[in-house]
Structures are given as C-alpha cells and as structure tokens.
Amino acid sequence: xxxLEIARWQFGITTVYHFLMVPLTIGLGLLVAMMQTMWHxxxxxxxxxxxxxxxKLFLINFxxxxxxxxxxxxxxxxxxxxxxxxxxxVFGAPLAMEALLAFFVExxxxxxxxxxxxxxPRLIHLxxxxxxxxxxxxxAYFILVANSWMQHPVGVEMVDGxxxxxxxxxxxxxxxxxxxxxxxVFGALAxxxxxxxxxxxxxxxxxxxxxLDTLAADGTLTIGGSGARDAVDHRVWLRSxxxxxxVAMIAFAGTxxxxxxxxKLMFDQQPMKMAAAEAACHDGTGxxxxxxxxxxxxSCDDITAVIEVPGVLSFLANGDFTTEVKGVNTLLPEYQExxxxxxxxxxMYGERAGTAIDYLxxxxxxxxxxRIMIGFGAIAxxxxxxxxxxxxxxxxxxxxxxxxxxxxxILAPFGANSAGWIFTxxxxxxxxxxxxxxxxxIDSVFMFTAAAVSPGVSLAELVVSLVALTSVYAVLLVVxxxxxxxxxxxxxxxxxxxxxxxxxxxxxxxxxxxxxxxLAFAY
Amino acid sequence: xxxALPTLWFVLIAVLWAGYLFLEGxxxxxxxxxxxxxxxxxxxxxxxxTVGPVWDGNEVWLITAVGATFAAFPSWYxxxxxxxxxxxxxxxxxxxxxxxAFEWRGKRDGDAWRGRWDWAIAVGSFxxxxxxxxxxxxxxxxxxxxxxxxxxGGAFAWATLPALLGAAAVVLFCLVHxxxxxxxxxxxxxxxxxxxxxxxxxxxxxxxxLGWALLVQLDSGSVITWLAVxxxxxxxxxxxRCSVIGRDGRAFAALGAGMLALVGSIFGAVFPVVLPxxxxxAFDLTVQNASSSPYTLGxxxxxxxxxxxxxxxxxxxxxWVFRRRVSEASIPAAxxxxxx
Numbered sequence: 001x002x003x004l005e006i007a008r009w010q011f012g013i014t015t016v017y018h019f020l021m022v023p024l025t026i027g028l029g030l031l032v033a034m035m036q037t038m039w040h041x042x043x044x045x046x047x048x049x050x051x052x053x054x055x056k057l058f059l060i061n062f063x064x065x066x067x068x069x070x071x072x073x074x075x076x077x078x079x080x081x082x083x084x085x086x087x088x089x090v091f092g093a094p095l096a097m098e099a100l101l102a103f104f105v106e107x108x109x110x111x112x113x114x115x116x117x118x119x120x121p122r123l124i125h126l127x128x129x130x131x132x133x134x135x136x137x138x139x140a141y142f143i144l145v146a147n148s149w150m151q152h153p154v155g156v157e158m159v160d161g162x163x164x165x166x167x168x169x170x171x172x173x174x175x176x177x178x179x180x181x182x183x184x185v186f187g188a189l190a191x192x193x194x195x196x197x198x199x200x201x202x203x204x205x206x207x208x209x210x211x212l213d214t215l216a217a218d219g220t221l222t223i224g225g226s227g228a229r230d231a232v233d234h235r236v237w238l239r240s241x242x243x244x245x246x247v248a249m250i251a252f253a254g255t256x257x258x259x260x261x262x263x264k265l266m267f268d269q270q271p272m273k274m275a276a277a278e279a280a281c282h283d284g285t286g287x288x289x290x291x292x293x294x295x296x297x298x299s300c301d302d303i304t305a306v307i308e309v310p311g312v313l314s315f316l317a318n319g320d321f322t323t324e325v326k327g328v329n330t331l332l333p334e335y336q337e338x339x340x341x342x343x344x345x346x347x348m349y350g351e352r353a354g355t356a357i358d359y360l361x362x363x364x365x366x367x368x369x370x371r372i373m374i375g376f377g378a379i380a381x382x383x384x385x386x387x388x389x390x391x392x393x394x395x396x397x398x399x400x401x402x403x404x405x406x407x408x409x410i411l412a413p414f415g416a417n418s419a420g421w422i423f424t425x426x427x428x429x430x431x432x433x434x435x436x437x438x439x440x441x442i443d444s445v446f447m448f449t450a451a452a453v454s455p456g457v458s459l460a461e462l463v464v465s466l467v468a469l470t471s472v473y474a475v476l477l478v479v480x481x482x483x484x485x486x487x488x489x490x491x492x493x494x495x496x497x498x499x500x501x502x503x504x505x506x507x508x509x510x511x512x513x514x515x516x517x518x519l520a521f522a523y
Numbered sequence: 524x525x526x527a528l529p530t531l532w533f534v535l536i537a538v539l540w541a542g543y544l545f546l547e548g549x550x551x552x553x554x555x556x557x558x559x560x561x562x563x564x565x566x567x568x569x570x571x572x573t574v575g576p577v578w579d580g581n582e583v584w585l586i587t588a589v590g591a592t593f594a595a596f597p598s599w600y601x602x603x604x605x606x607x608x609x610x611x612x613x614x615x616x617x618x619x620x621x622x623x624a625f626e627w628r629g630k631r632d633g634d635a636w637r638g639r640w641d642w643a644i645a646v647g648s649f650x651x652x653x654x655x656x657x658x659x660x661x662x663x664x665x666x667x668x669x670x671x672x673x674x675x676g677g678a679f680a681w682a683t684l685p686a687l688l689g690a691a692a693v694v695l696f697c698l699v700h701x702x703x704x705x706x707x708x709x710x711x712x713x714x715x716x717x718x719x720x721x722x723x724x725x726x727x728x729x730x731x732x733l734g735w736a737l738l739v740q741l742d743s744g745s746v747i748t749w750l751a752v753x754x755x756x757x758x759x760x761x762x763x764r765c766s767v768i769g770r771d772g773r774a775f776a777a778l779g780a781g782m783l784a785l786v787g788s789i790f791g792a793v794f795p796v797v798l799p800x801x802x803x804x805a806f807d808l809t810v811q812n813a814s815s816s817p818y819t820l821g822x823x824x825x826x827x828x829x830x831x832x833x834x835x836x837x838x839x840x841x842x843w844v845f846r847r848r849v850s851e852a853s854i855p856a857a858x859x860x861x862x863x
Binding site: 071091093120 | 609845
C-alpha cells in the first residue's frame with residue numbers, strides 16, 4: 001500500500017460514514033419541525049409526543065453528524081495538502097461560508113431548542129428548531145457547491161497553473177450543484193421516511209401483538225388499552241407511519257426526477273463515468289440491467305450484457321431513444337489525447353511520474369454503485385406504497401415477519417445514499433478535480449488524484465489515522481444504534497418522563513414559563 | 524484597497540481564534556473539571572448544564588477559523604494541517620468523543636455508562652485543548668517547512684518546546700477560565716469549590732501563556748505588541764482582585780480580556796508572517812504569498828461583514844436566555860430510558 005491508497009480509503013470511509021448520519025439529521029429534522037408546527041397550530045397531544053419522541057432520536061443521531069463532519073473539514077489540509085493549495089481559492093469559500101452562515105445557526109439554535117422547552121415562548125421555541133433545521137439544509141447546499149466544483153469546475157481562470165475564482169455566481173449556481181442539492185435533500189427525506197415508517201410499524205405491530213388493539217371480524221379496529229395514553233399513542237404511531245410512507249414515496253419520485261437530470265449532466269460533463277457505470281465498451285443505446293463478465297478486469301471487452309433494455313441509455317443521456325451514447329472504447333482515446341497517456345514527469349507525482357494513466361474508473365464499483373442506488377431506492381418506495389395500503393384501516397398485520405421487514409427496510413435508503421456517493425466519487429477517478437469536455441466547463445481545469453495527496457505526510461501517519469478513525473467510528477456506530485434501539489423500544493415514554501409515571505393523566509407540558517429558574521435540563 | 528484584504532483576513536482569522544479560545548475555552552475547561560472538580564453525579568450534571576446549551580455553538584468558532592483559513596490562506600491551511608498531522612488527529616478524536624459524550628451521557632442510566640462518558644468528556648477536552656494550543660503556538664513560532672511548504676523531519680518534527688508551551692498555555696487557561704465561568708454560573712457547593720480553585724490556580728495558570736507571548740515578542744515584538752502584553756498582565760491581576768471582592772462577572776471578563784490581549788500581542792508580533800519556516804526565513808508563509816486572490820477575499824469579506832455580527836448577536840442572545848445560575852437543587856432526578 002502507498003500513502004495515496006491509504007489517504008483515499010480514509011477519505012472514502014470518513015465521507016461515507018459522515019453521510020450515514022447527515023441524511024437522517026436533515027430529513028428527520030425537517031419532519032420533527034413539521035410535527036412541532038402541527039402541535040403549535042392544533043395543540044393536540046399526539047403531535048407533542050411525536051415531536052418529543054422523534055426529536056430524541058434526531059438528537060442522538062445529530063451529534064454524530066457534527067462529530068464526523070469535523071474530520072471532513074480538517075482532512076483536506078491534513079491528507080490532501082496539494083489539493084488544498086491547488087483549489088483553495090475557489091473550494092475553501094463554500095466551506096467557510098457553510099461554517100459562518102449555516103453551521104453557526106444550526107448549532108446555536110439547536111442548543112436553544114434542546115434546552116428551551118418550557119423556557120422560551122412556544123413560538124420562539126418552534127422557530128429555533130426551524131432555524132436549526134433550515135440551516136442544516138443550507139449547509140448541504142454549500143457542501144454540494146464545493147463537491148460539484150470537483151465534478152464540474154466553473155467560474156475560474158487558470159493563473160500561474162492554479163484555478164482562481166473569477167465568477168462566484170457561476171460557482172454558486174453551478175448546474176451540477178443545483179441538481180445535486182435537491183437530489184440530496186430528497187435522498188435525506190427518503191431516509192427519514194423509511195425511518196419513521198419502520199419504527200412506527202414496529203410499535204403498531206407490538207400493540208396488536210400485546211392485545212392493546214384488536215381487530216373485529218368485520219375489520220373494525222378497537223383501540224384498546226387502559227386509558228388515554230394508549231389511544232393517543234396509537235395516533236402517534238399511525239400518523240408517523242403514514243407520514244413516513246408518504247414522505248418516502250415523494251422522496252423517491254424526487255430523487256428519480258433529479259437523478260435523471262443529474263444523469264444527463266453527467267453524460268455531458270463526465271462521459272467516462274457514465275460509460276463505466278454502464279460497463280459499456282461500445283457505443284449504444286441500451287441500458288444494462290444485468291451484465292456478466294469480469295467487471296474488475298479494467299477492460300470491458302469480456303463483459304456481456306445479459307439483460308439490456310434498448311433505448312433507455314439514450315433516454316437517460318439525451319431524452320430520446322436513438323442517440324448513440326459513447327462507450328469506453330470510444331472515450332479512452334479521446335481522454336488520452338486531451339489529458340495525456342502518462343502522468344507528467346513532475347516530482348509531485350513521485351514514483352508515479354511517467355506511469356500510464358488509467359482513465360477507466362473501477363467498473364465493479366461504478367456499475368453496481370449505480371444499480372444499488374436505484375434498486376434500493378425503488379425497494380424503499382415500493383415498500384412504502386404497500387405499507388400505506390395496509391395501513392388504510394388504521395391497523396397492521398400481526399405478522400412478525402412483515403414487522404421485521406419494515407424495520408429492516410430502514411436500511412434501504414441508507415444503502416442507496418451510500419452507493420450513490422461512492423458511485424459519484426469513485427467514478428470521478430483518476431481525477432480529483434474532473435475535467436469537463438462539455439463547453440460550459442473549463443476544460444483545462446483538472447487535477448489527478450495522484451497529485452493531490454500531502455507530500456510531507458508519511459505512510460505511518462496515514463495508517464495510524466485510518467486505523468484510529470475507522471475503529472472509533474465502528475465503536476460509536478454500535479453505541480449509537482444500541483442507544484436508538486433502547487429509545488425506540490421505550491416508545492413515547494422514553495422521551496417524556498411524565499408518561500412513564502402517570503399512564504392515564506399525562507401531565508401535558510406547555511410553553512408556560514412555570515418553572516422559571518430551572519433550566520430545561522437535557523443533560 | 525485590495526492590498527489590504529489579506530491583512531484584513533489575517534486580523535479576522537486572529538479574531539476567530541481568539542473568539543474560539545474565549546468561548547470554547549471555558550467549555551473545554553468545564554469538560555476537564557468533570558473529573559477534577561465534581562465530587563458526585565449531581566455536581567457533574569451541574570457542571571455539564573452550565574455549558575449545555577452553548578458548547579456546540581462555541582465549537583463552530585474553531586470550524587469557522589479553520590474554514591476561513593482554507594478560503595483566505597489555502598497555503599497556510601495546507602501546510603499547517605499536514606505538518607501537524609498527528610496533533611490534529613488527536614484534536615479530532617478528542618472533539619468527537621467529547622461531543623458524543625455530552626449528548627449521550629444522560630441518555631441511559633447506569634454508573635458505568637456515565638462514568639465512561641465522563642472520562643470521554645474530560646480526556647477529550649484535554650487532548651483538544653492541548654492539541655490546539657500546540658498548533659497555535661507552532662503557527663507563531665514556526666515549523667520546519669521546505670520551499671514548497673511541506674514539513675521535513677518526520678511525523679514528530681513538531682514536538683518542540685514551543686509546542687509544549689502552547690499546549691500547557693491553552694490547557695491551563697481553559698481550566699482557570701472554566702473555574703471563573705462556573706463561579707459565575709452556579710450556586711452552592713460547586714460554586715464554592717470553583718471559586719477556591721480559581722484563586723489558587725490563577726497566579727500560576729497564565730504563566731505558560733505569558734511565556735509563549737514573550738517568546739514571540741522577543742523574536743519580533745513591536746512597541747504596541749509589548750504594550751498588549753503589559754495590558755494582559757494588568758487584566759489578569761485585575762481579575763484576581765475582582766474575584767477577591769466577589770465580582771464574579773468582572774473576574775471572568777477580565778481574565779478573558781487578558782487572554783485576548785495576549786493573543787493580540789502574539790498575532791500582532793508575527794504579522795505579516797502567517798506561518799514561519801524554521802529552516803529559512805525565505806520559506807515563510809506571509810499574508811501576501813499565502814493568500815487567495817483579491818476576488819475571493821473580497822467575496823469572503825462581504826460574507827463575513829454580514830455574517831459575523833449576526834453570529835455574535837444570536838450567540839449573545841443564547842447566553843442571555845440561559846443567564847440564570849445553576850445549582851444542585853435545580854437538577855431534577857435523572858430520567859433515563861433504562862429505568863422504564
């Protein structure tokens with residue numbers, strides 16, 4: 001292994017891990033804010049319980065997004081110093097703006113929300129959550145502007161061999177970013193939707209399993225139990241499940257539409273990425289559903305498409321069914337002519353100087369990354385649709401198997417999100433800043449990944465950090481999941497102490513400043 | 524005008540670092556005091572809740588300082604972070620554990636569970652403070668950087684006396700700053716302990732910080748920066764005096780002002796160098812040769828002029844909302860889900 005490989009593994013692992021936490025933060029944050037808004041407008045108890053319960057899970061997860069986000073900001077300088085020096089003039093700006101304009105708002109107002117229960121006036125308290133949640137969405141925009149510039153460099157001129165920003169408007173309205181942003185937000189909502197649906201389904205199932213809710217022969221549901229708490233709780237889970245299912249389906253439609261737009265941009269901007277995603281050697285029009293052969297061979301001539309739908313690839317690329325899309329064999333000579341066949345004889349490339357450049361990304365990863373993303377997204381949406389049908393009478397089957405499937409289904413959108421990111425980042429290789437043959441991009445702006453790594457950092461340092469971060473991440477993931485499980489099992493009472501002690505008379509907390517000098521102790 | 528932009532950004536980054544040390548200074552210190560000051564779980568919860576609503580917002584000052592360095596001085600950012608690879612790794616691990624511990628500590632019942640997270644908070648706060656202290660000290664005293672801004676001398680080339688001095692300076696400042704903050708923010712037994720700790724610690728706590736400032740002054744100080752050092756000593760003395768006469772707020776503010784004056788004197792003295800090379804002064808990174816283009820700096824200036832006052836306003840409001848003192852009596856029984 002070389003330092004470059006370790007640095008790439010570290011970047012991949014920390015980024016994918018960060019992106020396990022962030023979509024749930026963004027998606028669940030938006031949903032909790034809506035729940036609290038409903039509580040504010042209607043005053044109904046079940047909305048308060050929904051806010052408190054889902055808000056608790058939101059907070060347990062939120063902090064992991066914060067903690068792992070720190071690593072992202074530092075590692076450009078630590079492990080990729082040549083990259084930072086090369087692109088700092090344009091890439092640093094959106095990162096700094098994210099901190100100054102979005103992350104400050106998010107962190108500060110979330111603190112106000114956590115500790116502000118019963119202390120701030122109700123409306124102000126609600127607005128604090130909205131401020132924090134909208135800031136997290138805004139955060140995503142800034143980060144995607146930065147990432148999109150690596151995919152599609154715009155708004156710069158080359159001065160002394162470095163890109164210098166000349167048009168901030170172009171950078172911040174990069175068409176790649178404007179499409180990636182809604183795609184990512186819909187991806188986050190898909191995660192939150194499946195999360196709500198799976199957990200609520202578990203509780204609805206448990207209520208039937210425990211005999212709290214019973215179903216008469218004629219199909220009418222009796223919401224049973226010992227009192228008010230159970231009836232309100234039933235509403236909590238039913239509303240949450242339905243909201244989750246609807247959100248998941250809307251999110252799938254949203255990711256589909258924006259994903260299609262993204263695909264069309266990618267065919268223009270990074271044709272090799274899409275050719276690799278298709279494992280397509282030759283120019284053609286068909287979309288491969290299943291291709292066999294050695295995808296890892298880095299030569300696509302022994303790959304055969306088993307199932308191929310004609311015309312779909314052309315549609316993805318151009319919106320018609322007949323335009324031939326360039327395959328790997330056509331693109332390779334084009335890339336070699338434009339960007340060279342060997343790495344330049346420059347000391348920055350170390351021992352790699354003069355070696356052949358492989359313009360074909362790892363096809364196993366791009367091919368399957370693309371299909372897992374779409375497939376898992378579709379599975380989640382189909383499950384949500386089915387759940388909505390089953391839930392229409394307010395009950396759920398007693399099937400333990402279906403319940404487990406719903407809980408397990410929470411993972412599908414996470415898988416889709418990760419696969420999507422791996423596809424888009426790995427597909428950019430061998431470039432860290434991808435050149436765009438598209439006329440709207442600036443073709444001369446590109447950087448090979450091999451040139452981006454920190455020259456002064458030793459292999460040992462990178463190995464130490466890779467091992468340390470990966471093992472810490474693994475441990476914390478286990479702890480987080482166990483903590484989430486505990487709170488999920490505890491139900492609404494786990495987020496509202498008053499429910500644990502008094503089943504039939506929930507002391508309804510209000511926004512009154514009744515306990516003036518006591519902080520709302522969250523810790 | 525455009526010639527002044529790199530200087531303006533140097534000042535802004537110094538302000539962000541000073542803001543970070545002032546604000547997260549006390550919450551890092553409170554984190555360390557979880558193991559040094561509190562005697563039982565209730566006292567630990569009193570300590571935690573003094574910084575509960577604000578620590579996350581305070582940490583963003585660090586993120587913004589680093590982000591602003593990336594945007595305004597990419598070479599400074601790249602050289603510093605890659606040269607100090609291991610110290611920054613420790614800072615990151617410390618901050619990860621600390622953040623998670625703050626949020627998760629009370630989410631389950633059990634002494635073992637809480638005990639582990641208490642250690643995570645204390646050790647995480649300590650490593651973060653020490654690492655940041657070392658990094659800031661080395662930013663002002665220099666690193667062995669070659670002509671390309673890359674570190675020579677291996678993974679531990681940074682392990683020098685100034686690094687140790689900076690680490691001690693920031694750790695001790697955080698501790699004493701936290702003692703002042705807890706005195707200001709609590710009532711009862713915890714407050715008494717913090718007050719005693721503050722008076723006992725203050726006479727020695729600022730010595731490493733002062734030593735770091737003097738190290739820089741002797742190398743490149745001017746009349747103004749020397750004056751700032753004198754001002755800092757006066758402020759710290761005043762802080763002690765205010766504590767003795769029971770003016771907690773003034774003691775806290777005066778200590779903070781002393782730290783700000785020291786940071787001002789340090790950054791003022793190194794200017795216009797942002798990161799000196801200990802190998803050859805010709806390799807120094809300066810506000811001119813390390814900065815972004817005037818266009819980027821101009822854009823960022825507009826954003827900062829609009830954003831920074833806003834941040835100050837709503838963070839000040841947060842402190843005002845949670846201005847009341849915390850006492851052991853105001854800590855309710857723990858509600859942890861395992862008890863259900």
